Amino acid sequence: MFGIVRPCSHRLGEGLKTEWMAHLCGLCLALRSDHGQLARVVTNYDGLIVSVLTEAQAERSTGWRRTAGPCPLRAMRTAPVAQGEGARLAAAVSLVLASAKVRDHVADRDGLLARRPVALAARRLARSWDRAGARTGASLGFDTAVLLDAVDRQGGIEALAGPGTSLLTVTEPTETATAAAFAHTAVLAGRPHNAEPLAEAGRLFGRLAHLLDAVEDREADAASGAWNPLAATGTDLAEARRLADDAVHGIRLALREVDFVDGRLAHVLLAHELSQSVNRSFGTVSCGHPHEAAFGPAGPGFDPEPPRLQPRGFLAGCAAFVGLCCTCRMCCADAYEGPWSRKKREGCCNACDCGNCDCGCGDCGNCDCDCCDCCSCCDC
DSSP states (O other): OOOOOOOHHHHHHHHHHHHHHHHHHHHHHHHHHHHGGGGGGGGOOOHHHHHHHHHSSOOOOOOEEEEEEEGGGGTTEEEEEEHHHHHHHHHHHHHHHHHHHHHHHHHHHHHHGHHHHHHHHHHHHHHHHHHHHHHHHTTTTTOOOOHHHHHHHHHHHHHHHHTTOOHHHHHHHHHHHHHHHHHHHHTTTOOGHHHHHHHHHHHHHHHHHHHHHHHHHHHHHHHHOOOOHHHTTTTOOOHHHHHHHHHHHHHHHHHHHHOOOOOOHIIIIIIIIIHHHHHHHHTOOOOSSGGGGGSSOOGGGGSSSOOOOOOOOOOHHHHHHHHHTTTTHHHHHHHHEOOTTTOEEETTTTTSSSSSSTTTTSSSSTTOOOOOOOOOOOOO
């Protein structure tokens, strides 16, 4: 399960945690219902934001939740889950983006994918996910061609990138794809006037996701010889941090312009948890802008990290994913090893990296911005 937005249960509070899990499970079940059991492996933390945004703009109606049966990821408990067009759009986007990840693994000849028969099977799987995502997208009025075009352009842009190339040139395809997905949530919710600010939020979210992935993978990529945008363009960590902080700020500004019916969860995830994601990736606990860095231009959090384990190949990662599901570790463990990346992950039910919400209300997400009135006990 991949993604940059992995919220702490203490910051969410019990109510928003239940909502977040409803969207996560809703995405997983939408994948199963429309595309079969295997498709559930592409469930990811960032994809559910599409479902969250759709619901946040829509008027509440009957049928927006259903009770799902017991699941190993919920320790065999039933739970209310999101359903409807938002979950299905999230599923379509997740399938197409996962197919891109498979192609990346094939291109990098990771693990078993270095063998031609396995690589051929993986390519066929990626193509089937592309077609499945396109079918679901078409039924919702969303053309996934913009996502596929971004995936196709990414390789060519990376091949031409070198020292001096702007990092934003490399992140552009991801920005374009995410902007389209975010904007379409306004169409599904019947609020087309929200499309423009949501497209801007999506563009910056895509930039941030690409940046943080590059930062987290830089040492593993250097060890394996894999392509990394920071190394290829000669971008240092201080500049990458500046771009990441600017993206978070831009998302907050864009959210001010969105007409939400109930935007609490969307606000916490996109206005607050993204800051936590940046700090987690860079190993810092504060903003990386120069005026806040106490130990030089890059700040104290830029010390080298310990070497990471080599990522698993696609099929080996799938096997690890199944094991994590069957043992409930992905949901209930304090920490576990990511099935593909082998990075340390936090169980989505028990995760905590904040030591409780700063103000104690459980609904505000540390209250460190001035973008809206998300709860009565903070000034954001």
